Amino acid sequence: MRARAAPSNAEIAHALREMAWFLEMDGVAFKPRAYEKAAHSVESFERPAAALWAATGVDGLREIPSVGPGIGARIEELLRTGKIAELERLRAATPIDAFALAHIEGLGPKHAKALYEAIGVRTPQELEAACRAGRVRTLPHFGARSETKLLAALEAWKRTSGRHPIGECLPLARAIEARLRAFAPAAQIAIAGSLRRFRDTIGDLDFVAASKDPAALTHCFATLPEVSHVYAHGPGKVLVRLASGIDADLRVVQPGSFGAALAYFTGSKDHNLRLRRIAKQKGLKLNEYGLFRGERAIAGRTEEELYAALGLPFVPPELREDRGEIEAALADRLPKLLEHGALRGDLQIQTDWSDGAASIEEMVRAARARGLEYLAITDHTRDLAMVRGADERKLLQQATAVRALDAKLRGFRVLAGAEVNIRKDGSLDVADEALETLDVVGAAVHSIFGQPREAATRRLIRAMENPHVDLLFHPTARQLGRREAMDLDFDAVVAAAKRTGTALEIDAIPDRLDLDDEHARVAAKAGVPLVIDSDAHHPSHLAYADELGVPLARRAWLGPADVLNTRPVGAFLAALKDGRSRARRGRSKADAR
């Protein structure tokens, strides 16, 4: 019999969150927050809790912040038996689909419990039936309006899984921001929330404004053409649903509070909690209106002023996730992050030789116009026959064309490359002799995504062991909202990348964003070089590298030294060459064994 796989940190966190929800449902004081905090902490803990426990037992688990004797014992129980008896008991006592119901907007644990106890609602489907039958309005603390709201929330829940890819949200938010600015040129207006932190998926769009006339601005927001429904409209706050199915909200404060409100609504929630606690330790109070000593505001007009008054350097929004940035700020050791405009080259470009929309010349022109200094042309290869992927002959023909163009250019380099396909067993679809002639070889998975972890990991490692492979393109092959990342032993992938001198890519095309921030951070910490590419199939796509790739890298705490394509072309190519010779050394060692 196959041994049960040890629960991952994410699975442990999920169980702890469910505990928190059930405890809250029962009106238990403080414990829910303790479980919630522990869940967050386990989730963002660097090492697998299972390994920690295997090595040092239950006492070792207490190395994880916010895990004490109680929760430590629960985690141990989960690791040992695959279950938490207390969670099973809570589930049995109130057999509802807590996880699904928790995602219905406006429905919290208390109401969920009341609905179950009074009329037996256990799932979103049963909730919908009860609302339609008019049974919900008969309960205490519920009315006809509650029913209408729940039905609307259920519709929203069915339409979306709750979060939206950033590529969809960013243009929409910028358009709304522009409308608000046009309406109130004197007001301060900003995008806040997870969008300002550049998370890869966004729950809703948050806007913050400072204005002397809040009511005019909230009215403007509530009547935007993009708005399909207004949930709530108060004097300083509006909550709406947009026609695209995304929720959006606006908060308006007085100018003296703009920085405090911006920080507050940028979050994350966990980052804010830490700031609040620091304020409290100093005998201050922090809210969305400012930092107060007693009744007197001592900061709040700008975020910089606010952080300074808390004794902290300014924390860039991309870092505000309570993933160590508070500790780093307190020690004045915040990383020097990659800046916009720092990328000099783009290493994954498709042209009309395969599935791109533009010619090599057009892509080069667009790249120059964006201020880039070099480009690698990396069209698809043989296995992607559907997009006319190149065989060896076509590849050499294209390389000749690229080099001819390169020879004519002044002050810009265009490099011959390919995006070769990694087959099921880790072999490549192009012969080594052809790859050897190219400047930049990226390898990528385009099919068979569902392999077991061990096979998938071996597949990527074998591809990286080919000495001609310089880059691993979109390493986990995820597609946001469509396809999960491949199941990989990522630590093993990172170790192999380091050993073979292969750089890992942050593919910035909006539906991939692969590596994600956490993987990229792990890779960089291990000393593996990264590249940030647009994966452009059209000249306009070149913008993705700076617009989405750079913020993602900032979320991963990357500095310019971590990213190869911040280097001038000569230094970049030298780094690739170094990587190839490292892979050759690794391979000859493997052959000798």
Added chain:
DNA sequence: GCCGTTTTCGGCCCGACTGTTTTCAGTCG
């Protein structure tokens, strides 16, 4: 249930809005 440069006990973030209420609980961010 966790935590500690006020603490091993006594705290635990804070305010806006809604709906159902006659002063507030629940939910959200």
